Amino acid sequence: MPKVTEDVYHIPGQDELMPDSHTYVLGKLSSQNLSLIDPGLVGKGSYKIQSIQKAGIELSAIKRIIMTHTHLDHIGCLAEIQKQLPWAELWVHRLEGELLEQGDERAVYGMDMFRGFCQEHFGLKPGAFKFQVNRKLDGGETLDFGDTVWEIIHIPGHSLGSIGLYHRSMKILIPGDVVYADYAIGRFDLYGADASELKKTLIGLAELEVDILLPGHNQIVKGIPKGYILKTAKQWESYLS
Numbered sequence: 001m002p003k004v005t006e007d008v009y010h011i012p013g014q015d016e017l018m019p020d021s022h023t024y025v026l027g028k029l030s031s032q033n034l035s036l037i038d039p040g041l042v043g044k045g046s047y048k049i050q051s052i053q054k055a056g057i058e059l060s061a062i063k064r065i066i067m068t069h070t071h072l073d074h075i076g077c078l079a080e081i082q083k084q085l086p087w088a089e090l091w092v093h094r095l096e097g098e099l100l101e102q103g104d105e106r107a108v109y110g111m112d113m114f115r116g117f118c119q120e121h122f123g124l125k126p127g128a129f130k131f132q133v134n135r136k137l138d139g140g141e142t143l144d145f146g147d148t149v150w151e152i153i154h155i156p157g158h159s160l161g162s163i164g165l166y167h168r169s170m171k172i173l174i175p176g177d178v179v180y181a182d183y184a185i186g187r188f189d190l191y192g193a194d195a196s197e198l199k200k201t202l203i204g205l206a207e208l209e210v211d212i213l214l215p216g217h218n219q220i221v222k223g224i225p226k227g228y229i230l231k232t233a234k235q236w237e238s239y240l241s
Ligand SMILES: [Zn+2]
Pocket: 019, 021, 071, 073, 074, 177, 216, 217
């Protein structure tokens, strides 16, 4: 499992018929207070857990699971991961956390057609994604976990409760599915998505100094050019209003 920096591990998504999100593990190993970001697609739990163990990380050091958002390709194997880490808390943005607690799966599947297909393909029952959330995030929190400090930013547009994690001194941004490498952005046609919100989000993120972009899919980028997010926003502007 590649290390991005001393305190950030990256477990690449294993895409198949459907994408599997990247998983990140944040925090200093010595702290025994690590955070796992985005489990991934249904069926990928054991791959992710084995990758963590192969990196020499003790599972007991992982204290919480944080979701950038609750689409199926990120939350699909949450239950599998929770079985291995029953002590880990679940932290999600309030807007999607409340849906999860109610067993409202609109934000998981995004659209009815996709729900039908996935339930059939993976043998998922209605209500498979009802979870108790330990901490509902609002955005604006500064969290000191694992001896590293991350800011939580609410970045709606791709989904209602998308959050980004930002490490200000290392200039690392984990934007979920909001912005990717190669000037790509997340889709904005699913439940809870909003093109004009996504535009506002991108323009807001463009204010941040970012060196390392760790998106939910595809390439991770170290040393992204200055103004990358703003340029991305501009390229998509006409589609986002
Ligand atoms: Zn995704």
